[in-house]
Amino acid sequence: MKKFINDPRDVVTDYLTGLEAAHPGVVRFDRDSRILLRAQPARGKVALVAGGGSGCEPLHTGFVGRGMLDAVCPGAIFTSPVPRQIIAATRAADAGAGVVHIVKNFTGEVMNFGIAQEIMAFDGIRAETVLVNDDVTVPDDDDSAGRRGLGATVLVEKIAGAAAERGDDLARVVAIARQVVARARTFSVGLTSCTTPERGRPTYVMAADEMDLGIGISGSPGRDRVPLAPARDVARMLADPVLDDLRPAPGAQLLVMLSGLGGTPESELYLLYGDVASHLRDRGFDPVRALVGNLVTSLDQQGAALTILALDDELTALWDAPVHTQALRWGM
Amino acid sequence: MKKFINDPRDVVTDYLTGLEAAHPGVVRFDRDSRILLRAQPARGKVALVAGGGSGCEPLHTGFVGRGMLDAVCPGAIFTSPVPRQIIAATRAADAGAGVVHIVKNFTGEVMNFGIAQEIMAFDGIRAETVLVNDDVTVPDDDDSAGRRGLGATVLVEKIAGAAAERGDDLARVVAIARQVVARARTFSVGLTSCTTPERGRPTYVMAADEMDLGIGISGSPGRDRVPLAPARDVARMLADPVLDDLRPAPGAQLLVMLSGLGGTPESELYLLYGDVASHLRDRGFDPVRALVGNLVTSLDQQGAALTILALDDELTALWDAPVHTQALRWGM
Amino acid sequence: METISTADLIRCLAGFAQRVADARDELSALDAATGDADHGANLARGTIALAAMLADAGGQRPGEVLRQAGLVMVDTIGGSSGALYGTVFLRMAAAVGPQARAIAPEMLAQALQAAAQGITDRGRARPGDKTMLDAMQPAATAYAGALSQGDSLPAALRAAADAAAQGAAATAAMRARRGKSSYVGDRSIGTVDPGAASVALLFAAMAQIGAPAP
Amino acid sequence: METISTADLIRCLAGFAQRVADARDELSALDAATGDADHGANLARGTIALAAMLADAGGQRPGEVLRQAGLVMVDTIGGSSGALYGTVFLRMAAAVGPQARAIAPEMLAQALQAAAQGITDRGRARPGDKTMLDAMQPAATAYAGALSQGDSLPAALRAAADAAAQGAAATAAMRARRGKSSYVGDRSIGTVDPGAASVALLFAAMAQIGAPAP
Ligand SMILES: Nc1ncnc2c1ncn2[C@@H]1O[C@H](COP(=O)(O)OP(=O)(O)O)[C@@H](O)[C@H]1O
Ligand SMILES: Nc1ncnc2c1ncn2[C@@H]1O[C@H](COP(=O)(O)OP(=O)(O)O)[C@@H](O)[C@H]1O
Ligand SMILES: [Mg+2]
Numbered sequence A, B: 001m002k003k004f005i006n007d008p009r010d011v012v013t014d015y016l017t018g019l020e021a022a023h024p025g026v027v028r029f030d031r032d033s034r035i036l037l038r039a040q041p042a043r044g045k046v047a048l049v050a051g052g053g054s055g056c057e058p059l060h061t062g063f064v065g066r067g068m069l070d071a072v073c074p075g076a077i078f079t080s081p082v083p084r085q086i087i088a089a090t091r092a093a094d095a096g097a098g099v100v101h102i103v104k105n106f107t108g109e110v111m112n113f114g115i116a117q118e119i120m121a122f123d124g125i126r127a128e129t130v131l132v133n134d135d136v137t138v139p140d141d142d143d144s145a146g147r148r149g150l151g152a153t154v155l156v157e158k159i160a161g162a163a164a165e166r167g168d169d170l171a172r173v174v175a176i177a178r179q180v181v182a183r184a185r186t187f188s189v190g191l192t193s194c195t196t197p198e199r200g201r202p203t204y205v206m207a208a209d210e211m212d213l214g215i216g217i218s219g220s221p222g223r224d225r226v227p228l229a230p231a232r233d234v235a236r237m238l239a240d241p242v243l244d245d246l247r248p249a250p251g252a253q254l255l256v257m258l259s260g261l262g263g264t265p266e267s268e269l270y271l272l273y274g275d276v277a278s279h280l281r282d283r284g285f286d287p288v289r290a291l292v293g294n295l296v297t298s299l300d301q302q303g304a305a306l307t308i309l310a311l312d313d314e315l316t317a318l319w320d321a322p323v324h325t326q327a328l329r330w331g332m
Numbered sequence C, D: 001m002e003t004i005s006t007a008d009l010i011r012c013l014a015g016f017a018q019r020v021a022d023a024r025d026e027l028s029a030l031d032a033a034t035g036d037a038d039h040g041a042n043l044a045r046g047t048i049a050l051a052a053m054l055a056d057a058g059g060q061r062p063g064e065v066l067r068q069a070g071l072v073m074v075d076t077i078g079g080s081s082g083a084l085y086g087t088v089f090l091r092m093a094a095a096v097g098p099q100a101r102a103i104a105p106e107m108l109a110q111a112l113q114a115a116a117q118g119i120t121d122r123g124r125a126r127p128g129d130k131t132m133l134d135a136m137q138p139a140a141t142a143y144a145g146a147l148s149q150g151d152s153l154p155a156a157l158r159a160a161a162d163a164a165a166q167g168a169a170a171t172a173a174m175r176a177r178r179g180k181s182s183y184v185g186d187r188s189i190g191t192v193d194p195g196a197a198s199v200a201l202l203f204a205a206m207a208q209i210g211a212p213a214p
């Protein structure tokens, strides 16, 4: 295993220490509670809290700051946080105007946020849950744990974050967040397995001429193993399931996020984005906003995830609103 | 080889096509000349032109835009551009206030920029050359091609770019750029070899418990192959040669750039940054600005490069000045 | 042995912790086949904390030990198994109650059934979904069945352990419908569910408390 | 054969292009040992363009063919070798001049020496620095020496080719002091310099034009 780490048990804490050291004006790391907060807590606005297994950085820790999240509770690698962290993050973020929990639809994350909310209910603290489930890999029936929350999480955090920042009330922030969920879908392809610090070797083995369709985060294998294909074909394999499920109106304006999984260089992502954008245009859509980079990752896995959001004017304006976090920054 | 590409011969063009598609408001790709320009050409300011082998993205293509570069001429993978491209980029960038060529001290880059300048001299076009040579791997004597231009290139492009943007004249922009070169040093460590699209397999083989000290860009092997070490030790191995060569004043304010080589996830870079920052503090320096991410890369290579710039007030102000490129953006 | 004392319970939980430590890599390897390769590490994080907690638990009643075990699991594991193992122990604690000085055999039958129900409540798992439940439910049922046949407590615990082991083994043939394995569809068929495997370790540790000391 | 005609030159350059195409992976593999693994790809980009250019070159004088060859190399290769091979051909073109209808043996001696000098001028390489020069200079010297001994043009070209091949082979023992290989210090010792190897191919192709057609 070739990683810049010290003790595998300390990777999350060591990462957060470095993040705070690099961006002291943006984030503060509360080591005792293992939560990450804005360096300057916001006042009087709806608070946004998220958290999930670590190893998916910059999700969520890279999105703490003005215009996005207020607090994040990162779990162990690929393991959702424990209720104690969720409670600490919620308490720290609460600025008196209500708290939104942005929860990715993974069994562990849903259950731990659920337990935390049950515990907090004793103290009269309430948080609204926005469940993100944008992965089109899984049919939306009861034969699985349900659609995973993937790339749409970033869009929810950014757009709901902008709504909260401009002063929208709790109900409105929640409604906007749910609208993003309703209008966004994701599909992913993996080229390699990731290597967790704990195990020190790839989680699974894949031949040199194979790729996995329908992976998620946390380095689980995908639903279908298929032959490796040129970028042009991968672009179609990613875009078609998303479009066919989302069914945007003809000519719809789209926000297109193409995220690497951590080990794919940005230059390859941009190359792939070019093929995605041209395929979207061929299918009659208008990709008016693009976000390309390693945004929702699985450690060092190679691969890419395509998330598409059908925009409207309000969502576009909230997307364009200023943001200042480690991983997303514009307008300030 | 697992990459998002189509034909290996088209990777550079396909990447630039995608970059333009994702950021039409920032860059324009002139396909015929294979140069990348600002979407809105600047007027009446000193123009900054750079170019080198491709495969090091976001260097330089990700740094085209307001506050940084005006034009970039990207060569084939790891191959400096040809004079024809350099000339096209120079002509396109020239806004009447003079042109600066930012040249990394690689034999090919120096020679091709040199030939381009000889040719342009016939037409009365002159460009000032700023040679970047920050790599402390190589002794600064005549027994090698001289110190390579590495991470300091980003700092030169940002800081000289800000000087040009605020209206400094050619001599002043060049002087500031040279000051950055004089005050910056880089040292790098590689964990793996990269794989070029052309060859389709790793350039060299390295054991699982080895790392390479003193690598550059373009995937050449390093100067010393040593045992893999924990991040804490790697931080020292990177920082000490840089500090010992740069010799900043005690207590000096430093800009610290920790760049991944393309295949290293950002979370590992932040972890390593934490150890670098604490070592710098232990040695009595003050890391007041940090830039962490994959900035000067070698395709999918895993590893990191540490660049340190000894700041002064003017350099800090120019660093903080607004910038809007694909890869660096703040203040706008 | 006719009831389970605090000392028995502590020995049982310590034995579970030991078994998890030994099987850690194996459990993660099972998880690697269809999930995210962390079940061993997750559970070990919990059982290491559990073992530390047990050091001070000697003076408490069994229900309190179970409650604290549940809280430790919830507080240290995270992921699905943190919530689910936490629920298992908290539900058992509730069934045993704070007052009991020892766990009677019938009380344990109720506690095990409550634990299985807890998994269903929390995770909406049904039998056959390839989860912890597929070891837990057969174990609870076998235990209750053995008791009603007049078996001794140690014999009933052995029956439970056997049923848990068989239940875990049977998950290999199942297609996952809950948890991370459910995302890979038919590719989930062929390996044992890691959570079911770890539940089998829990029942093996319980059976050990009824066995003569080695 | 007493001089080199345009047709001879075209055959020579086409032969060089063919040899580069054949050795492409080998040249890149040499570069992989100490450099960036692209010398074969770089040079092939140039010689493919060169071959295309030669198709229309039949009506030109040798100096012009060499000049165009240099421009094609400069325009298509990039990297160190683009500038250096470009310089090699442009300097030879200058030595031959635009007027000559054929290249006389002594003229070629001057052209080869000018080419070697061009490498030194552009790249500040000295003999023994493990570069193209370590094949080019021995070849130029051997060629001139053979002529002054009274050897025929074909014999002198063979001598040059042998010297280039030996010069290239000798670079294996050298420590690089120019180009990318120079960064790896002592680790550059042990493999042949890719640029020197490709120069040996150029001289092999030149020797071929003096040989009887196969
Ligand atoms: N909804 C559920 N109901 C019951 N058991 C579940 C459910 N989801 C997951 N599990 C159990 O949890 C185990 C995985 O635990 P673990 O790997 O520690 O957590 P995670 O899945 O969050 O990585 C599975 O093998 C399965 O037995
Ligand atoms: N300064 C120099 N002088 C002479 N030859 C050089 C010099 N630098 C590089 N070379 C030659 O160029 C060859 C490398 O060419 P190539 O790999 O195509 O370019 P690059 O080094 O830019 O990747 C080396 O093997 C060496 O022979
Ligand atoms: Mg997990």
Ligand SMILES: [Mg+2]
Residues within 6 Å of the ligand: B053, B077, B078, B079, B080, B218, D036, D038, D079, D080
């Ligand atoms: Mg090169």
Ligand SMILES: [Mg+2]
Residues within 6 Å of the ligand: C031, C035, C036, C037, C038, C039, C079, C180
């Ligand atoms: Mg798991």
Ligand SMILES: [Mg+2]
Residues within 6 Å of the ligand: D031, D035, D036, D037, D038, D039, D079, D180
């Ligand atoms: Mg090379």
